[in-house]
Amino acid sequence: MIHRLLVFCLLLGSISLCAYAIDGNQLLKEVDRKLEPEAYEMYRKFVNIDPEGTKKEFTLYMVKKGQDKIAGVFIAPASEKGRTTLRLDENMWLYVPNVGKPVRITSMQSVIGGVFNNSDIMRLDFSVEYDVEKVEEAGREYLLHLKAKTNNVAYDRLNMWVSKSTKLPSKIECRTNADMLIKTLYYKETKDFGGGIVRPSVIETESPLYKGYKSIMIYAKIQAKTLKDEVFTLTFMPHLESLR
Amino acid sequence: MVGRAGDYDIDLSEIDKKPYSLGGYAEFVPLWGARDKESSLYKLNFYNSPQSDLAQEYNSRLQLEGSLEKGAALLFVRTNSLVAHTNQGWSGATKIYDAYLSLKPSPLLTVTLGKKAPKWGKGYAWNPVAFLDKPKNPDDPELSLEGLVCASADFTRSFVGSLKTVSFTPAIVPVYDHLNDSFGTLNQLNFAAKLYLLLYDTDIDLIALSGGSKSARYGLDFSRNLTANFEVHGEFAYLSNAQRKVLSDDGGTQFLRGNGRSWLLGVRYLSGLNTTYILEYYRNEDGFTPGEMNSYYNLVDQAYQAFLGTGSDSLMNQAIGLASNYTRINPMKDYLYLRLSQSEPLNILYFTAAITTIFNADDQSFNLTPELLYTGVTNLELRLKTSFISGVDHSEFDEKIYDTRLEFRARYYF
Numbered sequence: 001m002i003h004r005l006l007v008f009c010l011l012l013g014s015i016s017l018c019a020y021a022i023d024g025n026q027l028l029k030e031v032d033r034k035l036e037p038e039a040y041e042m043y044r045k046f047v048n049i050d051p052e053g054t055k056k057e058f059t060l061y062m063v064k065k066g067q068d069k070i071a072g073v074f075i076a077p078a079s080e081k082g083r084t085t086l087r088l089d090e091n092m093w094l095y096v097p098n099v100g101k102p103v104r105i106t107s108m109q110s111v112i113g114g115v116f117n118n119s120d121i122m123r124l125d126f127s128v129e130y131d132v133e134k135v136e137e138a139g140r141e142y143l144l145h146l147k148a149k150t151n152n153v154a155y156d157r158l159n160m161w162v163s164k165s166t167k168l169p170s171k172i173e174c175r176t177n178a179d180m181l182i183k184t185l186y187y188k189e190t191k192d193f194g195g196g197i198v199r200p201s202v203i204e205t206e207s208p209l210y211k212g213y214k215s216i217m218i219y220a221k222i223q224a225k226t227l228k229d230e231v232f233t234l235t236f237m238p239h240l241e242s243l244r
Numbered sequence: 245m246v247g248r249a250g251d252y253d254i255d256l257s258e259i260d261k262k263p264y265s266l267g268g269y270a271e272f273v274p275l276w277g278a279r280d281k282e283s284s285l286y287k288l289n290f291y292n293s294p295q296s297d298l299a300q301e302y303n304s305r306l307q308l309e310g311s312l313e314k315g316a317a318l319l320f321v322r323t324n325s326l327v328a329h330t331n332q333g334w335s336g337a338t339k340i341y342d343a344y345l346s347l348k349p350s351p352l353l354t355v356t357l358g359k360k361a362p363k364w365g366k367g368y369a370w371n372p373v374a375f376l377d378k379p380k381n382p383d384d385p386e387l388s389l390e391g392l393v394c395a396s397a398d399f400t401r402s403f404v405g406s407l408k409t410v411s412f413t414p415a416i417v418p419v420y421d422h423l424n425d426s427f428g429t430l431n432q433l434n435f436a437a438k439l440y441l442l443l444y445d446t447d448i449d450l451i452a453l454s455g456g457s458k459s460a461r462y463g464l465d466f467s468r469n470l471t472a473n474f475e476v477h478g479e480f481a482y483l484s485n486a487q488r489k490v491l492s493d494d495g496g497t498q499f500l501r502g503n504g505r506s507w508l509l510g511v512r513y514l515s516g517l518n519t520t521y522i523l524e525y526y527r528n529e530d531g532f533t534p535g536e537m538n539s540y541y542n543l544v545d546q547a548y549q550a551f552l553g554t555g556s557d558s559l560m561n562q563a564i565g566l567a568s569n570y571t572r573i574n575p576m577k578d579y580l581y582l583r584l585s586q587s588e589p590l591n592i593l594y595f596t597a598a599i600t601t602i603f604n605a606d607d608q609s610f611n612l613t614p615e616l617l618y619t620g621v622t623n624l625e626l627r628l629k630t631s632f633i634s635g636v637d638h639s640e641f642d643e644k645i646y647d648t649r650l651e652f653r654a655r656y657y658f
Contacts, residue, residue: 078657081657100389104447104468108514109518109520121361220259233411
């Protein structure tokens, strides 16, 4: 009888441990794959809204491959058309058609102005840039505490709320090392993009640094795409739109 | 068809790709300048037609860009038309900046035939290794430039490891009457090549030009982020047996030949306050010394006095004959460029304030250019720019035509 009781207790303990010993880094990888395929193309519209309600919109065509390659070309408005961004690991470049050659840029700059910076626009997988320090239970969600792997990442820390059932984020707080809030991203409007991609189609952003301003990111036509590595080179930047 | 997303929509017709595109910009640029009537450039330009102290210019520019894409082929044309009204009256010109056919059977290979500006080099204000490009204006380095007719190709391969990318770009540049005839000696076929490497997260270009139109020249440039917000770049050019036209001791002109070197070292830094600093040092060993420039300015002074005294412009014609060399952009040896640009000061979106200086280290003259840029209205760019100069008599910037200049630019993209 005592033997049976011991086995039962051990079994119960194991089950409890399994429930709470969530592998945060593995969960973050799941979040990454839920958000986007490893290699894809998509359209993104960025909308900056000022306190008076005036909007400024930018539309990009973007491609990504693997863990370190992402590129995008502005297709609207006319003043930005043809501007191309490329990120290879920590290297970022901007190609401006009038200037005619790529120049290096940094993750903290913003090619569109406003709350979104280059790091938001050319974001790699979260699991590439961040380690999960801690996972907390938060009702129907997990709260992941993320810490940047290097100093070259735009935000030192992220607090990410992830649905337990869908493994999709609902909110991300971007913070400094001193825990100062830089911006908050709200993931909304989950949509079926086809090809098994079901994810939020809108990200709303607010920042205490831009009081009264709001920025929206809208996703469209996300689909897996086979891409050659040579697409992600300086030489190909002026030709990126030909992939559309 | 509209893809609805809460309060925000993506109009899918907006992202549907068409095989053709037409766009560009129209701009209006009024300019007011306080003329320095004692300056060499004023005397060279207006010795026989005196002007008022205040110059007024009204420049209107139209840049049109059109493309047609079918399969792997792309036809691209860019024209630039300028109509100007100055104290001297109306003038205008249209130039074809680019007109080329590009064939891209795969991302590994692109072949281009036609007129195009290669824009080689990593420098912001100067590009010593841009052997195929027209010199850009450091006062406005982001302006588009007229290209040259050439045949070129890009072969690109990507790798895993410390060497991430290799691109090889050979180019053939024909120089004949009415075909790239401002490039150099006529009736020559020139060959240029660029090898690009992304090695240890550093952009590296090795560049060469040979042929009869210009002396052979070789170049190297690089660019690298030392930290996420600190970039360093540089260029080095070696010109073999280069020729330059100078004023001789007896007042005539002579051609000097020799090997020349020019190089540039620069940094770009983004501070925590979102201020961008661009600092570049440019050394051109082929440039004029202060003594050589002083001799030329003396010649202009003498020619002007001779014209006023006798009405003869023979000496002035001699000075004008040398002007393309002595009054070219930054003709001396050592320059510093510094630009401070503050994005969104006081958190005002789409607003940029900048101040730029170009300092001639040989004669200690400089210009100072504050500017304000606003891009808050979609497709409209408003820029207010003023410029001041400082320098002793017969220094480069003191001999410029304007002491002070105010320029407003309204540019609308379509």
